[in-house]
Amino acid sequence: MSEVAFVLGLPLIGGLVLAMYGDRQAAARLNVLFCGATLAAAGLLATRVVEEGPLLVYNDLFFLDSFNVFLVALTAFVALTTALFSKPYMRNEVEHGRLTSRRLRLYHSMYQLFIFTMLLALLTNNMGMLWVAMEAATLTTVLLVSLYRTPASVEAAWKYFILCGVGIAQALFGTILLYFAAEKVLGAGGTALLWTHLNEVKGDLEPTVLGLAFVFLLVGYGTKVGLVPLHNWLPDAHSEGPTPMSAVLSGLLLNVALYAVVRCKVLVDGALESHFAGNLMMGFGLLSVVVAAFFLWRQRDVKRMFAYSSIEHMGLMTFAFGMGGPVATFAGLLHMTVHSLTKSAIFFAVGHAAQKTGTQVMDEIRGLVVTSPTIGWGLMLGSVAILGMPPFGVFASEFLLLTAAMQQQPWATPILLLSLGVAFAAIFIRVQAMVFGDTTAKRLPHAPALIPVFVHLAIVLMLGLYVPPYLAHWYRQAALFIG
């Protein structure tokens, strides 16, 4: 069981070590090193779970099944590539005078702690600890959003803190209600909030209490997923923070928050024996897809635009998990994977493009393909991938999702298709101009790290053409759990 200790311990130690040495020359490399070690541990853990099935370790405190172990692996992987990306990116920012070395230390330390809180949220079996970890994930990132200390970034961080704080307070109330229902069946004490124990007795839990609890849990964790109308913090936090933060917020944190919602849904479904939780999720999901698609048109800041695209895709996933059934859940899981890889790749490319042109305003970014072909093509391919063009994985997951929707909820299909179309047009027009327009731009002092962009896109491409059997098996296993 030492893998779990390593997966959680490494980023925690990393955070503490980097809190002391985060401003040294080697700090960025150290950051990468810790992430790499975490990924190795996560890989070992994943192979173990795949071979031996679900694991319960340390007095049932941590629980692993195919659903969360795949998210653990994904989180560790994107954390590593983002660390690789942030190495030259943050150096360029220091060179541009936007950051001091003290803030760099804060950044490195908080980055590791943020990864730690996400992994803790994924691995813990205790619904109360899940809440604690989610709240801690907000806390570790607040100061990172305001890292540049500009009025706009401070405002974004304040909004992020207050909205997510209030939102997640609702989730705490939901957790209290859940404990209240569980305590009657499982007795008082620490075990009554363990997810595996709850899952065994979910049929006996008081339905009215669980129904109410789910409303609070969905609103609470949904705020962090970025579901409309609770999404206000998301575009601000994404656009004003440093780009590596946008990449991990979008690619990882939203996934982890959605994971929390899905875990709660499984319990509530068992207790209610109706489609109440699913219907709520479908409603919120669909609303998010539609609203985000239309808001995409009004964006002028490139990171803001892709933040809205994240809201749209989180809406799609929430809809898929809400719909339920093996196909939709499979699609939701696949979409989680490909969205997180593609969106972080896009943010890597966008970050370098913004650094190169010195602006995030889309009208002023032009002709990337001439000045820096790799960034330009990275952004273009990433956008094509996120828009769901055929050879890429997003196409496969969206296609599956739409097929499932046509079978189970036919009324929703036209709305989804329309929104996807609107989003496609909005993003494609902007990106096309940014990549192929005329330009003047300067050279960066540190060569950008573009390998992460293409590694991510290559995996997404592969997932579009061919899902390896073990991964498909994995998703199917997880889909069984979620139902």
Place this chain on the structure above:
Amino acid sequence: MAISAQLINFMAALLLLIAFAMLAQRRILSLIYLFAWQGLVLAANSVIVAYSTGQSHMYYSALLTFALKVILLPWILHRLIIKLDVRWDVETLINIPTIMLIGIALVIFAFNLALPISQLAGTITRSTLGIAMAIVLLSFLMMITRRKAVPQVIGFLAMENGLFFAATSTTYGMPMIVELGVALDVLIGMLILGIFFFQVREAFDSLDLSHMEKLKETDR
């Protein structure tokens, strides 16, 4: 048993009173004192519940509440407002009577919302769940009506107090590990906000949040 039930109801009434007082209080320093009083009543309530039901873990919980919410957080807040030099700040709150009326409506709403749950609860504290929810909603109202950073954060902390009270009244408190985790989060959050206040003031030259209007969808 009867006396302790009476005492618990009395404590709940006190908490509700404090929540209303916070809603109307315009001076930051007094607000911090009110927050400390709220923590004290909460801790006392936990002790009474622990004594009358024999739930010994509630004593620890009371101790934790006392250390965190009566001593540590008010102390940090007090130091912060001295350092930020906003100790004697008075906020202009428009229309206190209207806010109070909305508050009363929220209390009625909270009682109705809590009714089905408190009927299911078997604890001697169950009748206080309505008040717990009312405190959460009143703190929320306080956050909405305030324009300054420190009172907003106090509203946020008061909301957490309300949630803690809800946990006490429905289930005699959450498992100890969760309570410790929540307390740790609150403490870290407070420390981070402490740093953050200075950033806000540096960026906007004041702690007035109405200056924050850069990030709006319309003018972009």
